[in-house]
Amino acid sequence: MAEKLSKTDAGTAFNELLVPVLEPAYGAAFHMCRNSHDAEDLVQEAALQAYKHFHQFQPGTKFKAWFFKILTNLFYYKYRKKKREPQLVDLEDAPDCYLYVQTSMIGLHAGNQDPAESIMGKMEVEHVQQAISGLPEEFRVVAALYFIEDFSYEEIAQILGKPVGTVRSRLHRGRKMLQKALWHVAEERGIVAALAEENAP
Amino acid sequence: MSSINRLTCEETLRRLDDYLDRELTAQEMIRVREHLETCEVCAREYNFEGKVLLDLKAKLRRVRAPEDLIAKISKSIAQFKEEKGG
Numbered sequence: 001m002a003e004k005l006s007k008t009d010a011g012t013a014f015n016e017l018l019v020p021v022l023e024p025a026y027g028a029a030f031h032m033c034r035n036s037h038d039a040e041d042l043v044q045e046a047a048l049q050a051y052k053h054f055h056q057f058q059p060g061t062k063f064k065a066w067f068f069k070i071l072t073n074l075f076y077y078k079y080r081k082k083k084r085e086p087q088l089v090d091l092e093d094a095p096d097c098y099l100y101v102q103t104s105m106i107g108l109h110a111g112n113q114d115p116a117e118s119i120m121g122k123m124e125v126e127h128v129q130q131a132i133s134g135l136p137e138e139f140r141v142v143a144a145l146y147f148i149e150d151f152s153y154e155e156i157a158q159i160l161g162k163p164v165g166t167v168r169s170r171l172h173r174g175r176k177m178l179q180k181a182l183w184h185v186a187e188e189r190g191i192v193a194a195l196a197e198e199n200a201p
Numbered sequence: 202m203s204s205i206n207r208l209t210c211e212e213t214l215r216r217l218d219d220y221l222d223r224e225l226t227a228q229e230m231i232r233v234r235e236h237l238e239t240c241e242v243c244a245r246e247y248n249f250e251g252k253v254l255l256d257l258k259a260k261l262r263r264v265r266a267p268e269d270l271i272a273k274i275s276k277s278i279a280q281f282k283e284e285k286g287g
Binding site for chain 1 (some may be wrong): 218222249256261266270271274280
């Protein structure tokens with residue numbers, strides 16, 4: 001993504017600010033929309049909106065946060081699915097330390113092995129993507145912003161236009177839900193069974 | 202630090218996400234760190250959560266934008282400028 005925009009825009013402040021944020025913006029858009037087609041359209045449209053309103057951007061503030069705000073607003077306005085999708089697993093009741101407890105129950109904490117590496121080493125990128133895509137929208141959007149970029153809670157709050165406390169609590173719950181969803185994917189893909197067998201006494 | 206300021210395991214675990222994200226006050230960061238230094242059970246959990254978090258971030262960031270995304274954006278901006286009359 002090191003290339004520049006068209007020659008007419010080359011060298012402009014907008015171009016220089018936009019190009020480095022496109023890759024993470026696409027990543028966040030992908031997790032929000034859950035498909036590459038909408039993610040591409042969303043980023044493209046957000047970039048055009050940013051160009052049109054670039055005069056409103058305040059130099060000295062973070063362009064990335066400004067752009068992600070446009071992207072997220074656009075997602076809510078146009079790309080979100082109006083109908084709530086049925087959840088395959090009930091994530092609402094996800095308890096604390098879910099993965100820690102589950103991995104302990106199949107014996108991954110015994111011996112000298114590293115339980116986090118044991119489970120995460122078997123989880124492929126697509127498994128993790130499947131897990132995050134199962135989160136309810138409000139948690140998925142916060143998680144997309146959190147996991148893709150090292151935004152602070154305060155920055156995420158500004159992007160979403162929500163109080164920091166709301167972001168904090170959605171992130172806490174979102175992380176618990178993600179762990180439960182991840183475990184469900186691991187069960188579904190036979191990873192849990194394989195690990196349990198490997199670690200049987 | 203006096204024992205009255207010491208966190209219990211439950212209080213520590215409740216702060217673990219914020220501690221991992223460095224989102225606690227300086228004072229709270231110290232209190233959690235002190236607990237983790239003296240409690241093996243919580244330290245194990247902290248290590249586990251930290252590694253899982255890093256792994257999740259790395260994997261979720263492995264989404265690549267299409268090669269032609271910049272070209273498409275460039276085209277739509279050029280089109281907008283043309284419509285706007287230069």
